[in-house]
Amino acid sequence: MFNGVFHRKSALIASVAVVAGLLSAAPAAAAAQPGSVKTWGDGYPRGVVVAKGGVNIRSAPSHVGSTWRGNVGRSEVIDLVCKVCGTDVLGNGIWFKLRDGDYVTARYVKNVDYVPWC
Known part of the structure; x- marks a missing residue:
């Protein structure tokens, strides 16, 4: 009988720890929401080119x-x-x-920050 109570308490403690971990991660997810654009000093969000051959700039x-x-x-x-x-x-x-009015496809650029719609 003692082992059954002990295991239930352990399971309850483990469940609380998991929920607490999920709740503590919530603020990190909120940082990627609209309105949380990083300002790198000039106010523009950034992207990193991920394609092996780079990405073409188009008009x-x-x-x-x-x-x-x-x-x-x-x-x-x-x-x-x-x-x-x-x-x-x-x-x-x-x-x-x-910034200069040209375009790149998002297929080959990973946005680092939230990018608003034009």
Whole structure:
């Protein structure tokens, strides 16, 4: 009988510890919500290029019919202004607008901060 009570108390303590751990992690998740944009000194959210060959810079949020403006290499950090819907690139139709008004596909850029819609 003693072992049954002991195991139930242990299970209860373990459950409370798990719930407490989940609750303490909640503020970290809240940091990624809109309105929590990091200000890196200039107010722009950042993105990191993740594609091996880098990402093409385009004049419009499309890889068809827009002018190629250059390329940003892998692991480069870029300033983002906002995001828009554009042509689909391998299942991702979101494009990031850059500070100079050009665009890169979000398919190959990992946003480090929350990026608002344009």
